[in-house]
Amino acid sequence: MKKDQLLTRRRALIAGAAALGAAGTAGALALGGGEEPVRRTPAPAPAAGPKPHSAPASSAYRLQPLTGYGGPPRAAPAKLPVRHEPFLRMPGRGRTIVLTFDDGPDPRYTPHILDTLAEYEVRATFFVCGEMADWNRDLLSRMADEGHVVGNHTWSHPLLTRLRRSKIRSEMERTSDVIEKAYGERPQWFRAPYGAWNRAAFQLGAELGMEPLAWTVDTLDWTTPGTRSIVHRVEDGAAPGVVVLSHDAGGNRSQTVRALRTWLPHLLDSGYHITVPRRRHA
Numbered sequence: 529m530k531k532d533q534l535l536t537r538r539r540a541l542i543a544g545a546a547a548l549g550a551a552g553t554a555g556a557l558a559l560g561g562g563e564e565p566v567r568r569t570p571a572p573a574p575a576a577g578p579k580p581h582s583a584p585a586s587s588a589y590r591l592q593p594l595t596g597y598g599g600p601p602r603a604a605p606a607k608l609p610v611r612h613e614p615f616l617r618m619p620g621r622g623r624t625i626v627l628t629f630d631d632g633p634d635p636r637y638t639p640h641i642l643d644t645l646a647e648y649e650v651r652a653t654f655f656v657c658g659e660m661a662d663w664n665r666d667l668l669s670r671m672a673d674e675g676h677v678v679g680n681h682t683w684s685h686p687l688l689t690r691l692r693r694s695k696i697r698s699e700m701e702r703t704s705d706v707i708e709k710a711y712g713e714r715p716q717w718f719r720a721p722y723g724a725w726n727r728a729a730f731q732l733g734a735e736l737g738m739e740p741l742a743w744t745v746d747t748l749d750w751t752t753p754g755t756r757s758i759v760h761r762v763e764d765g766a767a768p769g770v771v772v773l774s775h776d777a778g779g780n781r782s783q784t785v786r787a788l789r790t791w792l793p794h795l796l797d798s799g800y801h802i803t804v805p806r807r808r809h810a
């Protein structure tokens with residue numbers, strides 16, 4: 529039953545992407561091939577001037593398919609506000625916690641994490657890097673099937689504060705493109721590598737339809753401090769609205785995999801509800 533719901537969701541995502549593709553490719557099909565997907569960045573404004581068959585703006589907007597991403601491709605996208613700092617917490621009702629896994633997916637670790645999450649019927653958020661996602665598209669597809677959220681963690685995990693704006697844009701944009709292909713929809717969340725944010729990252733994130741999400745509790749699993757240490761950090765840091773940071777790639781993550789098998793059931797036994805981030809605007 530649960531599985532059916534998830535599969536239904538997956539189908540809905542694919543259907544949404546297909547509808548979006550149909551709308552987005554109009555006028556670009558002359559390029560042919562059909563292999564090269566059309567870029568659907570929200571940035572280009574709709575062509576100025578009258579269009580054939582155009583209905584009044586308001587009703588045309590309403591007729592666009594619902595895609596679950598930043599906005600319909602041919603109407604002006606709903607602009608996200610440009611933040612000055614990332615969200616650090618994600619308060620919900622009661623004892624809710626958001627779990628995030630960064631830098632993957634990695635076929636050595638991510639499947640084990642997904643197995644544990646599935647065992648406890650818990651949904652998490654994966655901030656993937658484009659260069660990892662690109663050769664592990666099956667794992668993004670599995671994340672979609674199993675109801676997880678996928679966020680954008682840049683293509684190659686650079687320190688954004690040292691990059692030109694155009695390079696930051698391509699790091700973010702390429703990653704959103706590969707996520708859309710493999711997962712079925714464009715990401716709604718962005719996380720800067722190393723938590724190093726700058727103005728360009730906030731501006732470009734908003735332009736690409738993504739809200740910035742940082743974290744509250746760092747498990748420091750990337751320092752491989754030992755499984756017990758990771759377990760303690762999560763259990764000591766647990767509180768309503770907390771966002772937990774772990775890593776499913778970027779090094780040996782077997783401690784992360786093992787720790788999750790311990791701390792996840794503990795949190796659930798303590799009455800925590802694991803949730804995924806929700807956008808605060810409509």
Ligand SMILES: [Zn+2]
Nearest residue numbers: 630631721722
């Ligand atoms: Zn990272």
